[in-house]
Amino acid sequence: MEFGLWQVWEGGWVTAILRGAAVTIAVGLSSMVAGLLIGVVCGLIKWARIFPLSLLVDGYTSVVRGVPELLVIYLLFFSSVEFVTKVITAFGYAGLAESGYAFVIAVIAIGAISGAYSTEVIRGALASIPNGHIEAARALGLPASRIFRRIIAPQMLRIAVPGLNNVWQTTIKDTALVSVVGLQELMRISYIGANSTRHPFIFYLIAAVVYLVITLVSQAGFDGIERLLRIRARR
Amino acid sequence: MELIQLAVPVLLKGLWVTAALTLVSVLIGFNLGLGLALMRLSSNGLLAGFAKYYSNVFRGTPLLVQIFIFYYGLGEVSLVRDNAVLWWVIRDGSRCAVLALALNTAAYTSEILRGGLMSVPVGLVEAAQACGMSRVLRFRRIEFPLAIRQALPAYGNELILVVKGTSLASTITVLEITGYAKRLMSQTFAIFEIFAIAGLLYLVVNLSLIAIIRLLERFLMRHESQSRQGLSAPRSDESAAVS
Amino acid sequence: MKLKVLTLLACLAGSMGSALAAEGELSIGTEGAYPPWSMSDANGNVTGFDADVGALLCTKLAVTCHFVVQAFDGLIPALKAKRFDVIISGMSITADRKKEINFSVGYAELANMFIAAKGSDLAGITDVDTLLKSLDGKKIGVQAGTTHAHFLEKRAPNADLKTYDTLDQMQIDLASGRIDTAFADQSALQDFLDKPDGKNFQLVGVKIQSTFDPTLGEGIGVGIAQENTELKAKIDKALCELIADGSIGKASQKWFKSDISRPCN
Numbered sequence: 186m187e188f189g190l191w192q193v194w195e196g197g198w199v200t201a202i203l204r205g206a207a208v209t210i211a212v213g214l215s216s217m218v219a220g221l222l223i224g225v226v227c228g229l230i231k232w233a234r235i236f237p238l239s240l241l242v243d244g245y246t247s248v249v250r251g252v253p254e255l256l257v258i259y260l261l262f263f264s265s266v267e268f269v270t271k272v273i274t275a276f277g278y279a280g281l282a283e284s285g286y287a288f289v290i291a292v293i294a295i296g297a298i299s300g301a302y303s304t305e306v307i308r309g310a311l312a313s314i315p316n317g318h319i320e321a322a323r324a325l326g327l328p329a330s331r332i333f334r335r336i337i338a339p340q341m342l343r344i345a346v347p348g349l350n351n352v353w354q355t356t357i358k359d360t361a362l363v364s365v366v367g368l369q370e371l372m373r374i375s376y377i378g379a380n381s382t383r384h385p386f387i388f389y390l391i392a393a394v395v396y397l398v399i400t401l402v403s404q405a406g407f408d409g410i411e412r413l414l415r416i417r418a419r420r
Numbered sequence: 421m422e423l424i425q426l427a428v429p430v431l432l433k434g435l436w437v438t439a440a441l442t443l444v445s446v447l448i449g450f451n452l453g454l455g456l457a458l459m460r461l462s463s464n465g466l467l468a469g470f471a472k473y474y475s476n477v478f479r480g481t482p483l484l485v486q487i488f489i490f491y492y493g494l495g496e497v498s499l500v501r502d503n504a505v506l507w508w509v510i511r512d513g514s515r516c517a518v519l520a521l522a523l524n525t526a527a528y529t530s531e532i533l534r535g536g537l538m539s540v541p542v543g544l545v546e547a548a549q550a551c552g553m554s555r556v557l558r559f560r561r562i563e564f565p566l567a568i569r570q571a572l573p574a575y576g577n578e579l580i581l582v583v584k585g586t587s588l589a590s591t592i593t594v595l596e597i598t599g600y601a602k603r604l605m606s607q608t609f610a611i612f613e614i615f616a617i618a619g620l621l622y623l624v625v626n627l628s629l630i631a632i633i634r635l636l637e638r639f640l641m642r643h644e645s646q647s648r649q650g651l652s653a654p655r656s657d658e659s660a661a662v663s
Numbered sequence: 664m665k666l667k668v669l670t671l672l673a674c675l676a677g678s679m680g681s682a683l684a685a686e687g688e689l690s691i692g693t694e695g696a697y698p699p700w701s702m703s704d705a706n707g708n709v710t711g712f713d714a715d716v717g718a719l720l721c722t723k724l725a726v727t728c729h730f731v732v733q734a735f736d737g738l739i740p741a742l743k744a745k746r747f748d749v750i751i752s753g754m755s756i757t758a759d760r761k762k763e764i765n766f767s768v769g770y771a772e773l774a775n776m777f778i779a780a781k782g783s784d785l786a787g788i789t790d791v792d793t794l795l796k797s798l799d800g801k802k803i804g805v806q807a808g809t810t811h812a813h814f815l816e817k818r819a820p821n822a823d824l825k826t827y828d829t830l831d832q833m834q835i836d837l838a839s840g841r842i843d844t845a846f847a848d849q850s851a852l853q854d855f856l857d858k859p860d861g862k863n864f865q866l867v868g869v870k871i872q873s874t875f876d877p878t879l880g881e882g883i884g885v886g887i888a889q890e891n892t893e894l895k896a897k898i899d900k901a902l903c904e905l906i907a908d909g910s911i912g913k914a915s916q917k918w919f920k921s922d923i924s925r926p927c928n
Contacts (some may be wrong), residue, residue, distance in 0.1 A: 201705040251580070251626040252619040253587035256598055260615040263605070263740045286746065354479075361482035365591065365828070367733050369707060372484065377703065380696065380831030383838075383860065385492035393481045393489060400480040492832070495839045511841055513825070593825040593836075603826065606736040606808035607816075609743075609763050 189384030193391070198378045205374035206395050212291050212370060213357040213399075219296030220356065221349075224303025231304065232311040242304065249301035254359050261294045262366040287368040295363065299356040306348035310341045343414045350407040354400055361396070371395055423610050427617050430604060434597035435621055441514060441586040441596060445521035446579060452522065453529025460534050471530060478527035483585050487520040491592040517589035525582050532578060536571030537563060569640050576633035580626050587622075597621055688727050690747040691717045692886075695732035696829040697806075698854045699918040700753040703732050713751045715914040716770060716905075720751075720885075723901040734828050736808025739763050742886055748894065749887050753848070755810040755873065755880030765889045767898045769882025770911055772925040773848040774870035775811060778837070778855065781865050785844050789868050791875070798822040804833040804845035811846045813878045814871075834860065850919050882925045903927035 193199065227242040249257065314337060322332045364372035375392035379385035460471035478486070490510065500506045509515050540563050548558045590599035601618040605611050693713055695703035701713040709730040721728040731747045738750050742764055756766040777794065779785040785801070788794045799821040805812045807826040815824055825842055827833040830851055837845050838860040845852070849870070855861045873879040885902070887895045905911050911924040 197705045247627075248619070248623065251584075251623045253584040253598065253622060255587045255590070256601070256615055256619050256622065259598075259602070259605075260612065260619070263611045263615075263737060263744075358482040361484045362588075364484070365734070366737065372482070374705075375485075376488075377696075378705070379488075379492060380829060380835070381702075381704070383831075383835065383858075384496065385488065385835065386494065386496045389485055389489040389493045393477075393485045396482055396485060397477060397480045401476070404480075492835060495835065495841065501839065511839075513841075591828070593827065599826075602736065602807065603812075605740075607759075607813070609739060611740055 189382055189387055192382045192384060193378070193387060196378070196382060198374075198382075198388075201374050201378070202371065202391060202395065205369060205371040206399070208288075208369060209357070209360050209371040209396075210399065212288065212295060212360045212363065212368070213353075215292045216295035216299050216360070217353055217356050219292055220299030220301075220303045220352065223296065223300030224307045224352075227300065227304040228307030228311060231308045246301045246304050249298055250305075254298050255362050255365065257298060258294045258362050258366060261297075262290055287363075287366065290366070291360070291363040291368050291370075295356060295359050298359055299352060302352045302355060303349065306345050306352060307341065309348065310345035311337065313344050314340045346407065346411050346414060350404070350411075353403060353407070357399055357403070358396065423608065423613055424617070426608070427604055427614055430600050431597055431618055431621055434595060434600040434618075435625070437514070437594065437596040438583070438586050438622075438625070441517060441521065441589060441594070442579075442583050444518050445525060445586075446582055448518070448522035449525035449582070450529055452526035454533055456526060456530035457533035457537060460530060461537060475527045475530055478524050479531070483520065483524050484588055484591065486524055487517060487588055487592060490520045491516045513593040514589065516592060517586070517594055521582060521585055521589075524585065525578060528578050528581070529575070532571045532574045533567060535574070536567030536569075539570045540566045569637075572633065572637050572640065576630065576637075579629055579633070583622065583625055583629065687725075688729055689717075689721055689724065689749065690729045690731055692731050692733050692738050692741055692747040692750045693717070693752040694735045694738070694829075695730075696831055697735070697753055697851060698830070699850060701751075707732065712771075712914055712918040713753060715917070716911060717751045719905050719910050719914065720898065720901055723905060724897060735806060736828070739886065742888055745888065748891070749885050749898070751885050753883055754886055756882055756884040757810055757813075757880040758877060759813070760880075760886075763889075765887045765891070765895055766884035767887060767895060767902055768927050769884045769925045770902050770906060770927075771915065771923045772873065772882040773850055773923050774872055775814070775846065775879060776849045776852055776870060777844050777846050777867040778852045778864050779844045779867055780840075781863055783843070785867055786865055791869055791871060794867065794869050795819055798844075801844060802842040804837055804842040806830055806833060806847065809847075810873075810878060810880050811848075814876055815846060817878055818876060834858075837864070850923070 227245065230238045230242050231246075233239075318336050318340070319332060322336050327335070360370060361372040364370060364376055367373065371392055375388040379388035382388070456471045456474060459467040460475070462468055491513065494500045494506075494510050500510055509519055544562055544566070545558065548562045553561065586596055587598040589596055590602060593599075595603070597618050601614050604614045608614065693701045693709055695701050695709055697711075699711050701709060701711040703709050709732065714730065717728050717730065729747075731741075733741050733746075735752065738752055738754070739760065741747065742750050750764075753771075754760070754766075756769055760766070777785065785794070785797060788797060795818055798815075798819040800823065802823045802825055803815060803819070804825050804827060805815055807828055812824070812826060815822060825833075825836070827836070830847065833842075833845055833847075834855050836842050837855070844867070849866070852866060856864060856866070871879070873881060885898055887898065902911075906924050906927045912922040915921065915923045
């Protein structure tokens, strides 16, 4: 009884934790997508060395990767709130208020962090595409958009998958940090539960197990994708 | 300007704590990680299995959850509270943070070192064996130095992640850079400026860390010719260094 | 492309007003982890004295209430960023905070106290000066960003301050013996003493009133954005009526078993 398993069941915490896990996955997925968009754009800029922009991208990736995620989240959450509020209001989410607001902030913060790591992965993948392929396509007179779609993108994706797996694992774990600013995701729910029932051990342990399940399942998923891509590549 | 005069000395005080947390965690974590990597590569199934699960559990859960389990979770267990040694560690926020950080970085370090050790050509080890080197000597003279060279870039990334990880100690009452920054924020409400200065401090620490690692790398590789590209290519596996 | 998006955003942002709240709705920022002032449960519902004060206020103003839960030290930044219209979270009115936001009239007032283990050397102290002196080197738990934290930073500079995001965390550490004492308002500490964890603790017999040091503020008020003078006038009037007719006193009896409401002048 010391660890209060009974309170977890009795206080309705099981559904709360599941709800929190759903929010965690939603934040993780949205941030990953946002990060991928940033990653592809910035990765291309870095790879192609588009001059003034590539400097900006360099600054962005080294700042985000060199500063603790927690600090980035505090900064975005406490200081640029006004700007974000305006953006949200502009998109007509005024009524959404708290949950929607915290969610958007979380996705912006985690997406920006995830984006910096994606940028590096995508750049690396682009760099490993043999130059000859692109030159050959150019020689054939293919337009740039077509070269990207037919030559660059498919190869880049295949090479980037293991790296993106790492980025995804980091991203899903980083979502736990958003709890400190009050989004009711898995960690926050566990935190409220731990504090109000005075049984932190069991609540944080449950949280750890749920995170582990999420990361292990997605690891298996990525392994599947990798295998699929390898088979397709061989054919 | 006034703000900078107020904030910088306070944040510098935090910098020392951040540095100390990093140093101690890395010292413990590296040795644990090395042990785990050797266990993972050993022929004993039980040891290898333990090392594998350890690494999966610690890499599969957020550091924040780990820190909270150690600090708030274990603090609740009377078994821990009644044991003088355990309670000495768990009682104090910074010791608890070091414990969590060290165990966490050990998991990543073990993966990085395992990759390094596996990259050591079998022929070299066999040659050493043929020369009659003992197992310990072989490890010290042949396998470890080669593995470290191979693993250094990835380990450099890991070090930066530890520095960043220390910021989470602020959530369990430790006053390091982030902890002081939060306190300053509630005193001055100059949120952006305070966090920008704190971020800059971290950036300086990490950039100098990168520079040191680069120098070390060049020093270790001084015997190698320019065949660097060939060496760094097959390292997709342990780029798992992103926490 | 990037420029286009930016201009688009800027236009949208500019065209929209600043107020988050829809007409007829008052959004209230509160901590949700400071019993018996403001607590939140598994479903995110807010209860407590501040929840009641908020509800009374909304009824008086004929608007619907909407609570936003937010860590205490983030409340003022969030109010300034217009995440909600007002703060009702047991927040003391202080000179420092007045530089950032506006306050209503005070609606409640409570003494501040220390708590310590029964029989410890702190527990027996009965006067302020001895108490403050004997805090040197002691581990004191206090909540981040509160008047209590600012008071101790000023009056007990040699103490080892441990700051917590929530009172609950501080109470967990108090019970486990990680800290020697904690400083908070009387009601919050009484809440701890009433729990099983609190059985080995007692209040230190020194009540520190807010008149003792300006860092402790001038009673508890509703935080309002500085430019929102119209709302302040409305809230002041409503609060005075609620204090005068005893509604807030009644809510206070329910949560504190005594009337802590502050007469309105």
